[in-house]
Amino acid sequence: MSTEETPAVKTYPVAPRLQATPTPHIGPDLDAYRAAHKGSVGEGSDEWWGEKARELLYWDRPFKTIRSGGFATGDIAWFPEGGLNVSYNAVDRWAFEDPDRIAIIYEADEPDGGCSITYGELLRQVSSLANVLSTTFGVRPGDTVSIYLPTTWHAAVALLACARIGAIHSVVFAGFSAEALRDRINDCQSRVLITCDEGRRGGKAIATKAIADAALEACHGIVEHVLVLKRTGGKINWTEGRDRWWDEEMAKVPKYCPPRVMSAEDPLFILYTSGSTGKPKGVVHTSGGYALCAALTVKYVFDVHKGDRFACMADVGWITGHTYIVYGPLLNGVTTLMFESTPVYPTPARYWEVVAKHKLTQFYNSPTAIRLLRRLGAHHVEPHDLSSLRVLGSVGEPINPEAWEWYHEHAGRGQCAIVDTFWQTETGSIVLTPFPGAVPTKPGSATVAFFGHEPVILDAMSGTPLEGNNVEGVLALGTPWPSIARTIWRDHARYLDTYMKPYPGLFYTGDGAARDEDGYIWIKGRVDDVINVSGHRLSTAEIESALIMHKGVAETAVIGTADELTGQAVYSFVTLKPEFSYDSGNEAGLVKELVLQVRKVIGPFAAPKKIYIVPDLPKTRSGKIMRRIMRKIVAGEGDQLGDLSTIAEPSTVDAIKQKVAEGNA
Numbered sequence: 001m002s003t004e005e006t007p008a009v010k011t012y013p014v015a016p017r018l019q020a021t022p023t024p025h026i027g028p029d030l031d032a033y034r035a036a037h038k039g040s041v042g043e044g045s046d047e048w049w050g051e052k053a054r055e056l057l058y059w060d061r062p063f064k065t066i067r068s069g070g071f072a073t074g075d076i077a078w079f080p081e082g083g084l085n086v087s088y089n090a091v092d093r094w095a096f097e098d099p100d101r102i103a104i105i106y107e108a109d110e111p112d113g114g115c116s117i118t119y120g121e122l123l124r125q126v127s128s129l130a131n132v133l134s135t136t137f138g139v140r141p142g143d144t145v146s147i148y149l150p151t152t153w154h155a156a157v158a159l160l161a162c163a164r165i166g167a168i169h170s171v172v173f174a175g176f177s178a179e180a181l182r183d184r185i186n187d188c189q190s191r192v193l194i195t196c197d198e199g200r201r202g203g204k205a206i207a208t209k210a211i212a213d214a215a216l217e218a219c220h221g222i223v224e225h226v227l228v229l230k231r232t233g234g235k236i237n238w239t240e241g242r243d244r245w246w247d248e249e250m251a252k253v254p255k256y257c258p259p260r261v262m263s264a265e266d267p268l269f270i271l272y273t274s275g276s277t278g279k280p281k282g283v284v285h286t287s288g289g290y291a292l293c294a295a296l297t298v299k300y301v302f303d304v305h306k307g308d309r310f311a312c313m314a315d316v317g318w319i320t321g322h323t324y325i326v327y328g329p330l331l332n333g334v335t336t337l338m339f340e341s342t343p344v345y346p347t348p349a350r351y352w353e354v355v356a357k358h359k360l361t362q363f364y365n366s367p368t369a370i371r372l373l374r375r376l377g378a379h380h381v382e383p384h385d386l387s388s389l390r391v392l393g394s395v396g397e398p399i400n401p402e403a404w405e406w407y408h409e410h411a412g413r414g415q416c417a418i419v420d421t422f423w424q425t426e427t428g429s430i431v432l433t434p435f436p437g438a439v440p441t442k443p444g445s446a447t448v449a450f451f452g453h454e455p456v457i458l459d460a461m462s463g464t465p466l467e468g469n470n471v472e473g474v475l476a477l478g479t480p481w482p483s484i485a486r487t488i489w490r491d492h493a494r495y496l497d498t499y500m501k502p503y504p505g506l507f508y509t510g511d512g513a514a515r516d517e518d519g520y521i522w523i524k525g526r527v528d529d530v531i532n533v534s535g536h537r538l539s540t541a542e543i544e545s546a547l548i549m550h551k552g553v554a555e556t557a558v559i560g561t562a563d564e565l566t567g568q569a570v571y572s573f574v575t576l577k578p579e580f581s582y583d584s585g586n587e588a589g590l591v592k593e594l595v596l597q598v599r600k601v602i603g604p605f606a607a608p609k610k611i612y613i614v615p616d617l618p619k620t621r622s623g624k625i626m627r628r629i630m631r632k633i634v635a636g637e638g639d640q641l642g643d644l645s646t647i648a649e650p651s652t653v654d655a656i657k658q659k660v661a662e663g664n665a
């Protein structure tokens, strides 16, 4: 299949600040990129990877084999004989070399509430917590520890403390509800939960401990110990014998804990993400391969050099927070920023004040935040000194060219590289990206492959690889790379079914993609039942199962629709049980209840933007709900519904059209 002519797009040459000092790691042009990339794939690439693994990480036990296994057999392993400790690599190396170097700049929600942590102090903190976990709570290597914390520096300490003793961390985004937290704790059977009294975001308190308490009530006593960080000092309930204060426990234990040597293939963490079914998947990442790619991508994608101050504005609860707040920057020994607040608190100048205050060199962010700030006006950016910045990143969703241009002009002042980075929880690290010192950019394109990647665009139906340029299809990845997820926690069959079986011999991303006339890749968005709201990955099936739990709901269909601000928005169509009676004059009241239902089961960020109560849903004669029809109607394409011959009850379509029209009026 061939794409229609791609509209003419502007190409930006390598940014001025990437042509100056420090000399970029890869540059100055596409030829330099191609030459560097060549070594990382195909024949001879084992040597390349071995060299990088030795250069970027310290191994307590050397590896012999570079890689083994494959997609088809589902037994991928990298550096299998190798032994290392990821926290030693991220902390001790720099603490011993230069203990006063700043490891973490914590920008608290309150603009004056932050602090800085040196590498020396980080080592003491990580060690102490590692001792609390192992000696006080009895956590053993291979045990899971659940973490439900906001993006404070303590969260980084928690991840690294687990890594230090070989425990597997499972961070649950602090915006998830009690029920979502419960399911994630139950799935990985953690005996220990680390949380805080209250969170703070945008000036508001969040009842973190109360949510955790509610989750634990339904965990059947699996969780024996809850370590509670005092974040605000707000009043909380306390369960004697189970709950303990972070500070008190830390004060009791020694401040050094030897790192435990782990196998390269030992799991480092589990992170739950949404898939095409109602049940979230516990994506498992391992120690050696993940750490290598986290370090490698920070170094090359963001062109990080010694002394840089790197900022990823994500929440620590998502994969971006894991790889690009915590592991990637610290494994490079640079300073990382942890941002607890929102882009608009206390004013829409917050980001730029932070950049100027800390003289940040890299700034990594989501298109949703950029769109929001663009809407609020460039006058919030202009007064600030942003001259320290060299590379600006974008991640999580497609960035529209208007937002890209705004980012480039106002945050970058035309001087910085913009790196639009495509990747997924499952890939662990960046897959497609411009190399900032070498690859000219086009607004909206994630451009070319990172080291080790061989992206393939396939015809979705036949699975045939589409060769050459000007093609569009679905995106798959050609060879296993070190940070590919190794399994889904306790469900290897689902891992194989989701990623490996759709197109044998390849890893399937679930994203649509096009390759343009210059060979650049453009991500077109998910082609499965995953939707992306503000860069948060949601499964339509998960939201549907939340809605269906409401006593009045008979059936529901959830769709993603384009949204100017959040990329996509959740729309939902609901039919009611005939026996369910409610005041039809107060439909708004019922809709509110249904929205609350989703907030309760998943979390506020998954709340549908619109819910339409309709008499019936369009279905095929075999009873399959035709979401395509609802998607078209909501997109304003109700007169282009295409072939409706398979629909069982055509009148349902008119009722839906009418309802949507009323809703838009």
Ligand code: WTA
Pocket: 273, 318, 319, 320, 394, 395, 396, 397, 398, 399, 420, 421, 422, 423, 424, 425, 426, 446, 509, 510, 511, 523, 524, 525, 526, 532, 535, 536, 537
């Ligand atoms: C989407 C986030 C377009 C994509 C790191 C992918 C993107 C999903 C980009 C993974 C990008 C991520 N351009 N789309 N630069 N980056 N995506 O697992 O649909 O939360 O499959 O990982 O986000 O979301 P996840």
